Amino acid sequence: MSDTRREKSSSPASPAPRGGKAIGRASDRGGSVERPIDPERAARRRFRVDESTRVPVLTFFTGGAFWLLAGSILALLASIKLHTPEFLDGASWLTFGRVRPAHLNTMIYGWASPTGIGVILWLTARLAKAELRFPRLLVAAAVVWNVAVLWGTIGILRGEGTSIEWIEFPPYVPPLLVLAFSIVALSVATTFHDRGEAHVYVSQWYIFGAIFWFPWLYTVVELLMVYRPMAGSPQASVNWWFAHNVLGLWLTPIGLATIYYLIPKVLGRPVHSYYLSIVGFWSLALFYNWAGAHHLIGGPVPAWLVTVSIVASMMMLIPVGTVAINHHFTMVGRFAILKYSPTLRFIVFGAMSYTAVSVQGSFQSLRDWNEVTHFTHYTIAHAHLGVYSFFTMTMFGALYYIMPRLTRWEWASARLIRVHFWGTAGGMAIYWIGLTWGGVLQGAAMNDPKVPFLDIVKMMIPYLWSRSLAGVLMTTGHVAFAALFTMNMLHLGKRRYEPTLLDDPREYARLIASPPAWEETPAS
Amino acid sequence: MNHAATIFVGVMLTFASAWLGLVFLPYVQLGNIEPAAIEGSTDAYPKPLGGLAARGRGVYIAGGCVYCHTQQIRPEGFGADIERGWGPRRTVARDYMYDRPHLMGTNRTGPDLANIGARQPSSKWHHLHLYNPRITSPGSVMPSFRYLYEKRKITGERSRLALELPEEWKPESGYEIVPTDEALALVAYLQALDHTTPLKEAETP
Structure with a gap:
């Protein structure tokens, strides 16, 4: 039996469009025995799992949808100001240099991250086949998160932004985001621990990575650039290590986890290759991490640093190629x-x-x-x-x-x-x-x-x-x-x-x- | 297959490796740089910003100038920064040793400002340009920073600091435009931006 076939038979994302068949049970944990699965029971269980995520996930999504609109308006303002500088140019809080970071931060911390967190929570429960832990605390986390984003955005517009790209929120905001995120991480980790399915699906690896990487990136960059700033030149390196990795090690794993789950789910067929997904994940974890300093080519940083980042950037062709092949062959036909x-x-x-x-x-x-x-x-x-x-x-x-x-x-x-x-x-x-x-x-x-x-x-x-x-x-x-x-x-x-x-x-x-x-x- | 532990260790190691490379090693290599002695003088370079200029740096940050202006000169043969007259030499780590946070920037919608103090020493020019960039640079898309200036009724003598605006930009008669403290600080900062002092680690072409 090849691994591709094994993946097919035990993957949580194996053919199961709504009301479908392949859902495991807690008693399957660790066992490789294939049991006939009762579709009725499976559907009821899936319903219960979804139900447990309902309030927290919808709260995160609602905040996300709000910030998507707010961020779009800020984006339009910033864009128009760049070709028509007289447009609304009287007020300090509407100057381009404030509207632009307000756009970036509402989109990253207001829309992308909370929506991603909502998807992570739902996927975690689904893939663990376990009810989501701490739903009430999660709702509180969503509220704290959104209040923090609102406070931070107002701060940027008032001129309290840090001018450090991707972490412009004033220094009083990050602790709130970290607090809210800890609750999310706690819930994801404990729900994962409760899992009624021994197999760890590829989406779960990516979620695992994202949940681990983001808080580290964020606290390190805030400490070394805002609370106890280092001298200028190494700061630039930390800045781009962070900013590049917010995309690479936070948003990208969430996006890939989602794609790895939903393409097979909608099509009702398993992911093309299990091995390719392993190669894709580990090469991403290794190379994306190192790529950030390519934002500093020609800048006042050591040449070795830039060279290493260029090499890592080229090596990114490996995870990207494997993921592309994997998704393409899942879709083909x-x-x-x-x-x-x-x-x-x-x-x-x-x-x-x-x-x-x-x-x-x-x-x-x-x-x-x-x-x-x-x-x-x-x-x-x-x-x-x-x-x-x-x-x-x-x-x-x-x-x-x-x-x-x-x-x-x-x-x-x-x-x-x-x-x-x-x-x-x-x-x-x-x-x-x-x-x-x-x-x-x-x-x-x-x-x-x-x-x-x-x-x-x-x-x-x-x-x-x-x-x-x-x-x-x-x-x-x-x-x-x-x-x-x-x-x-x-x-x-x-x-x-x-x-x-x-x-x-x-x-x-x-x-x-x-x-x-x-x-x-x-x-x- | 249950790989939870493997994934955890792997995720931690990959993260730690890049942290070591992109955060820790640059800190070790460049975190303890000292000012360089200037030849034939008892002075050292760089010097921390003076009070007013340091305040001006805050205004620069609050206005988000960094989103359109870089403060870094790339070496000769890589881009045309030096040929454009933006600086006599590339900028190096020592130039930034007092910068917290760094303001190197990533976008040149406007020109580089690493040496704007040396290139444009006139405070008059800076005030006109900040009040409305189209006065000094027709076609510029830079925002006007009118909010850093005050329109005041002239009572008695004209203010020493009042802007000498060309006819079409003048306020109605009896009024004058004067810079606020923030505008004065910002201009002091811009005038202090000067990385032209020769350094032995950055050859002057």
Whole structure:
């Protein structure tokens, strides 16, 4: 029996669309005996597990949805100010240098992290087949977290921000975030310990990593840069070790855990290869960690540091390649389902963006290319390809899957889901193309000392407009999403008894039920 | 398969390795740098910022200047920082020894400011430029920092500090624009930004 097959038979994500079959029992722990599983009992159990996550997870999601809108408005303000500096320029709290970090921090700590935490909590309970521990404390944690983000955002707008990229919240905010996060970590660890399933699924590795890495990154950077700051040059290294790893070791593992769970779940087929997922995980853990100093090429830091980070960045091709192959071969033959399932459409968009952003990132770290793109809008496009196109789109996919199972209410409108998808996907495409192309021109011009600086500023204006246009499209998508979210929470709209799909449900059911033509026949 | 322990140890080791490389070793290598003696003088470089400039650094941070302006000169042959006249030499770790937090920046929507004090010593220029960047630099997209300036009714004599604005930017007659303490501090900081002192670890091309 090959490992791929073993993975198939024991994976918690093996074929089990809603009401499906493969769910284990507490008594299965440690045993390799295959028992027939009673689908009724399994469904009831899954319902109980989901139920235990309902209030805390929905609380985290609601905060996330709020900050997504707030962060979008801040983003639009910042974007417009860069091509039309007179726009709302009177007040200190609306100056570009405050609105921009307020945007970044609301998106990272207000939208991305709490939404990711919600998904982690739900996945942890699901994969452990155990009820979520400390639900009430978790609700308190969500409240503390959101109050902290609100307080911090107001602080930045008041001019109390630290100007340290990715940790701009004033010094009174981090202890609250750490407190709230400790509760989350405690709940995840104890729920994992209670697990009624011996097998540790690949999503759980990533969750494990994220839960462990984030608090370390965050407390170390706050200590060494804010509370007991080191001297300037090593600070820069710590700054980018942190900022790069917030994406790489916090958001990325959450995104990958989600993708690893939901693609197989929606398709009703196991992950392509167990071994590839092992290689992918460990190479990510090792190389992503080291990549941060590529933000300092040419900067006043030791040359060895930068070189090591460039090497690590190139090595990232290994985890990215393995994950891409694994997801692609899980999907292969089933791409038609993207027409129907909102979850799968967002998730696959996210998964493909992960490959794109990582490959781009690896090559961007090479000295020759970095010489052009460093300090330009190209980097901003790259960051959005990671945090938005990969992570945020993946979270949207997860919300489309998880929310109806918690609210017991299907999504109100397929049309709004389409607006959401095309607004965000189209907006992201314009965003990336505009700023990437503009950034290369900007960098090339900047490296030519004959071009006066102000000419470069003027040359960038149309590209900056393209970003504002993209921002309007993305925000439209977010408003559609927020409307869907609110209707779902409040049980508004017509009651539906089937999942809301983007195309003919009968056709979808037929596709899901039939294996693709090339599917392997059992070896004789 | 139950790999909980393996995952825990692995996750800890990978994290610790990068922490050692990107946090601890740079600290050991660069955390205890001392000022360098300047040849032919009893002075040392760098010096901590003076009171007003140090306050101005706070204004720089509060305004988020770092999001569009870097403070680092890349070496010759890597970019055109030196050719553009942004500095006579690359900046090195010693230049930043008193910077808490560092303000090296990652974006050049505006030009580098590592040596703006040496390149643009005039406080008059800085005040006009901060009040509205379009006065001194037509086409600039820098925000106006009007909120650092006060419009005051002239009572008696004009203030010594009042901005000498060109006709189209002037307030109505009988009024003047004067910098607040914050604006004065910010300009003192910008004037203090000067990393032109030669250092032996950074060759001057």
